[in-house]
Structures are given as C-alpha cells and as structure tokens.
Amino acid sequence: MNQTFKNKSTQMRIRSIYTTLSDKERVMAEFILDNPEKIIHGTISGIAEELSLADSTVFRFCKKLGYKGFQDLKISLATETANEMKDVHEKVSKSDDEKTILEKIFHSNIKTLEDTLEVIDDKDFARAVDVIIHANKVELFGFGGSNVIAMDGYHKFIRTGLPVSAQTDSHMQLMSASQLKKGDVAILISHTGHSKDILDILETVKAQNVVTICITGFTLSPLSQGSDLSLFTLSEETDFRSEALASRIAQLSILDALYVNVMASLENKGQSALKHVRKAIQKKRL
Known part of the structure; x- marks a missing residue:
C-alpha cells in the first residue's frame, strides 16, 4: 500500500489529494464521498456506466487512492461504514441560535484535531523536532491567513533560545529567505x-540547501512534494466556514507540539531561555 495513505480512511485519502485531481477524478471522488453505499453494493462497470467513465478510469482512481483495485476500495468502505458513529460535526444552518453555533464550531475544531492527529506521520514529526533542535537558524514563512500562523510560531519558538525569525511583508519574507543557508531550517505554512x-520561498531556500518543513492540508501539493518533511492537517469545509479557516486550529496545534518537544529536548538550556523571556516581559506589567 502507498505509505502516504497507510491506515487512512477513504474520506481522508480523497480530501488530502482533492485539489490535484482531474475533472474526471473529481467526479469519481465526489461520488464516493456522497454515495459510499453504491460503491459497496455496486460493480466497477456499473459505477463507470453511471458516471459516464471508462472502467479503467475508475480502476486507476482506486489505485491513486492507494487501493489494489475496486474490490479493495469496496471492502475498505464497508468496514468504515460499519464502524462509523454519528459525526459530532454538523453543518451550521441559518436557523441555529448562538449557543448551537458555538457548540458546532467547537465540535468542528475537535474533529479537525482528531483527524489531523490521524494523518500526521510520526517519523516525519520526530525528524522535524530533531532538525529544528540542531538548526543554525529557524525561519517561519506564510502568506495571508498562514502568516498569522507563522507569526504565532515565531512567538512560541523565540522562547526556546534558538535563533528564530519571521516576517510579515511578502517582499521581506523573500529577501530573508534568500539569506538562509545550509544548516538552517525553513518552516513553510500553506493550507x-x-x-x-x-x-x-520553497524554490529560493531549496537552492541554498536549506532543510524545509511544510505544514499543509494536501499530500500531493507542490509544497508537500517539494519539502523535505511534510506535516499534514485535515479539515472540512462548511457553509459558513472555509476548510482553510478550520485547518488553522490544527496548524497552531502542530506548532505547539513542535515547540513543546523542542523545549523538552533542550532541557536546562530551554528553561534558561524561557526565564530570560519571562523576566524581560515582566517589565511590561504593572
């Protein structure tokens, strides 16, 4: 089985590569998501005919999802459906009151975190912690909403005592990236x-042999394919909230987990740096 999809549900597999799919593949993807029971009880030729696709197209899509073929997909869907509990995440509707929306948003965030925990590769995460600890310098990059996440990461990692930086302006980010060199680490954030x-940014730092860690929602995106280490998030879009917005809670949590792991590994050195930060900001309090 493709290691990218190991132990992942069919829905997770589809959502992680959806933006890379062709029009015909998206037809198949959406049909699987909306009609899993038809896949379970259908045949490859019957599904192909219903969707006006060639049998070979359906088969190749099954392979693209990491399955051996259509039968393997059917078995997986049947198992997932049998074990599936009612999703705590429900779509927000215009008739919902404030408390209901509050609960749904919290449940949505919880589900995003649970799903993200399932798709993160343990080995890649451990390697990410290690390269950050041994980096000459760590710089975080992100644009638009992702820049907010990058700046939050900077806010965390500056407490470690490690050389770390982040910029808000797009030109400054590119200029700063051009100064990184071998031994440095770039953390690139993009849903x-x-x-x-x-x-x-990726092209610039890769040319300088900088180690790259990306935090993204899509396994076959140019960013994840070009980065040395990829940490994936998984979130779902709703009527009033984009998938990118929902993913931010997971992106923040990944950075939290990286920071805590780094601090734990640095031991006394990290604690000493944290004390210096606390002493400095104490002056800002009355």
Whole structure:
C-alpha cells in the first residue's frame, strides 16, 4: 500500500489529494464521498456506466487512492461504514441560535484535531523536532491567513533560545529567505500548498540547501512534494466556514507540539531561555 495513505480512511485519502485531481477524478471522488453505499453494493462497470467513465478510469482512481483495485476500495468502505458513529460535526444552518453555533464550531475544531492527529506521520514529526533542535537558524514563512500562523510560531519558538525569525511583508519574507543557508531550517505554512508566494520561498531556500518543513492540508501539493518533511492537517469545509479557516486550529496545534518537544529536548538550556523571556516581559506589567 502507498505509505502516504497507510491506515487512512477513504474520506481522508480523497480530501488530502482533492485539489490535484482531474475533472474526471473529481467526479469519481465526489461520488464516493456522497454515495459510499453504491460503491459497496455496486460493480466497477456499473459505477463507470453511471458516471459516464471508462472502467479503467475508475480502476486507476482506486489505485491513486492507494487501493489494489475496486474490490479493495469496496471492502475498505464497508468496514468504515460499519464502524462509523454519528459525526459530532454538523453543518451550521441559518436557523441555529448562538449557543448551537458555538457548540458546532467547537465540535468542528475537535474533529479537525482528531483527524489531523490521524494523518500526521510520526517519523516525519520526530525528524522535524530533531532538525529544528540542531538548526543554525529557524525561519517561519506564510502568506495571508498562514502568516498569522507563522507569526504565532515565531512567538512560541523565540522562547526556546534558538535563533528564530519571521516576517510579515511578502517582499521581506523573500529577501530573508534568500539569506538562509545550509544548516538552517525553513518552516513553510500553506493550507493548499499551491500559493505562488510560498512556492517562491520553497524554490529560493531549496537552492541554498536549506532543510524545509511544510505544514499543509494536501499530500500531493507542490509544497508537500517539494519539502523535505511534510506535516499534514485535515479539515472540512462548511457553509459558513472555509476548510482553510478550520485547518488553522490544527496548524497552531502542530506548532505547539513542535515547540513543546523542542523545549523538552533542550532541557536546562530551554528553561534558561524561557526565564530570560519571562523576566524581560515582566517589565511590561504593572
């Protein structure tokens, strides 16, 4: 089985590669998501005919999801459906009152965190912690909403005592990226992994042999394919909230987990740096 999809549900597999799919593949993807029971009880030729696709197209899509073929997909869907509990995440409707929306948003965030925990590769995460600890310098990059996440990461990692930086202006980010060198680490944050700005940063730092860690929602995006280490988030879009917005809670949590792991590994050195930070900001309090 493709290691990218190991132990992942069919829904997770589809959502993680959705933006990379062709029009025909999206037809198949959406049919699986909306009609899993038809896949379970159908045949490859019957599904292909209903969707006006060739049998080979359906088969190749099954393979793209990491299955051996259509039968393997059917078995997986049947198992998932049998074990499936009612999702705590429900779509927000215009008739919901404030308390109901509050509960649904919290449940949505909880589900995003649970799903993200399922798709993160333990080995890649451990390697990310290790390269950050041994980096000469760590710099975080992100544009738009992802820049808010990058700045929050900077706010955390500056407490470690490690050389760390982040910029808000797009030109400054590119200029700063051009000064990184071998031995440095770049953390690149983008939900889709298709942003031209973040891909320009990736191209710049890769040319200088900088180790790259990306935090993104799509396994086959140019960002994840080009980065040394990829930490994936998984979130769902709703009527009033985009998938990118929902993913931010997971992005923040990944950075939290990286920071705590780094601090734990640094031991006394990290605690000493944290004490210096606390002493400095104490002056800002009355």
